[in-house]
Amino acid sequence: MAKVAKIPVIDISADSDQDQRQVAKELVEAAVEHGFIYIKNTGKDFPVEAVEGAFELSKKLFNAPLEEKQACTYQPNNRGWSAMHYETLDPKNQRVGDFKEAFNFGEFINGKAQQPLPASIASHESQISAFRDLCYNMCLKINTLLGIGLGVNPPDFFTQAHLTTRGTSGTILRLLYYPPLPQTTASPTDxxxxxxxDYGSITLLFRLKGQAGLEILTPDNTWAPVPVCPPGTENDPAPPILVNIGDLLSYWTNGLLRSTVHRVVFPGPEKGVVVEGETDTEPRYSMAFFCHPVGTTPLDVVPSERVQKFRPEGQRDGEPRKVMTADEHLQMRLRASYKQMYSDKE
Known part of the structure; x- marks a missing residue:
């Protein structure tokens, strides 16, 4: 049986400067070694009822009539509904696209979405906006802690780059729905x-208890399931929020912070992938907040001695590195995942 992923659980709710510095250090070391971190959800930074309410809206959205969702179909600005098999995250190894539906929400201005919404959830626009704001504020806090932990000068370097007051970004709130195996045309190996x-700087992932499927690729090149509730969190008010480093932040820090490969599978004993208390008998819902810096942000050298001294394997001292903007980095990744959307626009 596959061993579950060993990912640190960190409580970032500390208030004192001394405690914050310790939390920042732990956060950075987890980002360097694992690329994934569980953030303990005490309800202080993220009200449990806000998460529960967002999941209820997600179920309502994906149960909406097909024509409602089709009217909000995915657009080149990375917003809207994508149908089953529309996205292919691993085109080299997949025979068909992903077995999931998704809905991407871009920015809200004064609580109003800047994109069409399905009628079934349109009256909940302010609730979605408020949940997105909670995610955004938590990402700002994590970015600040990463800056402190890396000794960046100034410590709010990453945070400043993510401020919406400085411009628009590729930040997206994504709701996801995965049907169970019997309700699909998939084989167990799909x-x-x-x-x-992930594409951006950091991702927040919210999951429901008992719903299996997420795996990460470990350093020894094997897949390990990621429990929704790791040991010690079973009795918390809500499952911990899973945070992972994205490609942009890894690139920005010269590879010091790890962007870990992950996937969602149809789990089962035949694969040796079973997490106690988790099953695939019901639909799987998750919510991801993909945080990006302001699009015009240049991804040049981070003002951190630790980052500047770090050399990934194969890179020589003084070797030039291409500097691109946050938007250029995002567009590069989107074109690889949505070839049918972009191929006719070249």
């Missing part, structure tokens, strides 16, 4: 979401 690493 993948629900292909192996990939």
């Amino acid at each position: 993948i629900r979401a292909g192996a990939h690493s």
Whole structure:
């Protein structure tokens, strides 16, 4: 049987400067070694009822009539509904697209979405906006802690780059729905979401208790399931929020912070992938907040001695590195995942 992923659980709710520095250190070391971190959800930074309410809206959205969702179909600005098999996250190894539906929400201005919404959830626009704000504020806090932990000068370097007051960004709130195996045309060897690493700076992932499927690729090149509730969190008010480093932040820090490959599978004993208390008998819902810096942000050298001294394997001292903007980095990744959307626009 596959061993579950060993990912640190960190409580970032500390208030004192001394405690914050310790938390920042732990956060950075987890980001360097694992690329994934469980953030303990005490309800202080993220009200439990807000998470529960967002999941209820997600179920309502994906149960909406097909024509409602089709009227909000995915657009080149990375917003809207994508149907089953529309996205292919691992095109080299997948015979068909991902076995999932998704809905991407871009920015809200004064609580109003800047995109069409399905009628079934349109009256909940302010609730979605408020949940997105909670996610955004938590990402700002994590970015600040990463800056402190890396000794960046100034410590709010990453945070400043993510401030919406400085411009628009590729930040997206994504709701996801994965049907169970019997309700699909999939075989047990098919993948629900292909192996990939995330595009942006950091991702917040919310999951429901008992719903299996997420795996990460470990350093020894094996897949390990990621429990929704790791040991010690079973009795918390809500499952911990899973945070992972994205490609952009890894690139920005010269590879010091790890962007870990992960996937979503149809789990089962035949694969040796079983997490106690988790099953695939019901639909799987998750919510991801993909945080990006302001699009015009240049991804040049981070003002951190630790980052500047770090050399990934194969890179020589003084070797030039291409500097691109946050938007250029995002567009590069989107074109690889949505070939049918972009191929006729070249």
